[in-house]
Amino acid sequence: MAERISLIGVGVMGEAILTSMLPTVDAGGVRVADGRPEHARTRAAALGVQAADSNTEAVTGADVVILAVKPKDIGGVATEIAPALAPGAIVVSVAAGISTAYLASRLPAGTPVVRVMPNTPATIGAGVSVLSAGEHATGDHLDQVASLLAGTGAVHRVEESYQDAVTAISGSGPAYVFYLIDALAEAGVLGGLSRELARDLAVQTVAGAGAMAQQTGEHPVVLRERVSSPAGTTVAAIRELDERGVRAAVIAAAETVRLRSIEMGRELAD
Numbered sequence: 001m002a003e004r005i006s007l008i009g010v011g012v013m014g015e016a017i018l019t020s021m022l023p024t025v026d027a028g029g030v031r032v033a034d035g036r037p038e039h040a041r042t043r044a045a046a047l048g049v050q051a052a053d054s055n056t057e058a059v060t061g062a063d064v065v066i067l068a069v070k071p072k073d074i075g076g077v078a079t080e081i082a083p084a085l086a087p088g089a090i091v092v093s094v095a096a097g098i099s100t101a102y103l104a105s106r107l108p109a110g111t112p113v114v115r116v117m118p119n120t121p122a123t124i125g126a127g128v129s130v131l132s133a134g135e136h137a138t139g140d141h142l143d144q145v146a147s148l149l150a151g152t153g154a155v156h157r158v159e160e161s162y163q164d165a166v167t168a169i170s171g172s173g174p175a176y177v178f179y180l181i182d183a184l185a186e187a188g189v190l191g192g193l194s195r196e197l198a199r200d201l202a203v204q205t206v207a208g209a210g211a212m213a214q215q216t217g218e219h220p221v222v223l224r225e226r227v228s229s230p231a232g233t234t235v236a237a238i239r240e241l242d243e244r245g246v247r248a249a250v251i252a253a254a255e256t257v258r259l260r261s262i263e264m265g266r267e268l269a270d
């Protein structure tokens, strides 16, 4: 029998996951709900899935329930849906900083909870999702969730204690890359290029460099050295980046995310 999937929270990440899943799941078995019911109806109609009028209606009879609401809302949603969950239903959370224990304490005893950190390139199947099992989630539960998320892109598994570090790299990471694209494009405009050309050059450069790092498997330093001709242009740019502390700034930014993720979990647990 096809899986019945419920998605609570049709926002940026919820819709990205839903879109990527749809080619491989039976859309007729997917039901969504959102705090904005009209939004849920509109998006459900556009994507060919069902909309429910409430979170409890959405989860009734579901085999897998995906919670894609904000961290501050997820505890309330877990408490709300608990009485309506089918025995054995898997609850999947994508909320940054929220532990499986925090959710399990609000769900029926023994509920398998799987924590996932996805990222927005999931929308085009080029994301990466990292899974961790809560206390009652088995290897089979993880396999089931991994296969549901296969359309989002790559899927990895880590111990839950590493999820804050994952959030710092791949969860928030697309924003750092978009920031770099924007800065590169701005430099092109400064150099006299049209905005359109500058943006295309920046986007294609980031896409090409990412694909090259992925396909060759070479260390990024080796790839960077191949661009840097002796006494040439690139080596001068890298020295400038180093002098301005860009490498240290990137590491510090990611570390701030990791600490913020830990802090968010603690704030809500208090």
Ligand SMILES: NC(=O)C1=CN([C@@H]2O[C@H](COP(=O)(O)OP(=O)(O)OC[C@H]3O[C@@H](n4cnc5c(N)ncnc54)[C@H](O)[C@@H]3O)[C@@H](O)[C@H]2O)C=CC1
Binding pocket: 008, 009, 010, 011, 012, 013, 014, 033, 034, 035, 036, 055, 068, 069, 070, 071, 073, 077, 094, 095, 096, 117, 118, 119, 120, 171, 172
């Ligand atoms: N945006 C991103 O790049 C990523 C987000 N996440 C996680 O995904 C979750 C959602 O984030 P976004 O999609 O960015 O936020 P969002 O604000 O776009 O989506 C949240 C959705 O939840 C709905 N909602 C709020 N309260 C609700 C309730 N009580 N019941 C049902 N629906 C409710 C909102 O109407 C909204 O559509 C967060 O927990 C975040 O940590 C994880 C990885 C990446």
Ligand SMILES: O=C(O)[C@@H]1CCC=N1
Binding pocket: 096, 167, 171, 172
């Ligand atoms: O900014 C956030 O809190 C979410 C989690 C990871 C990416 N976006």
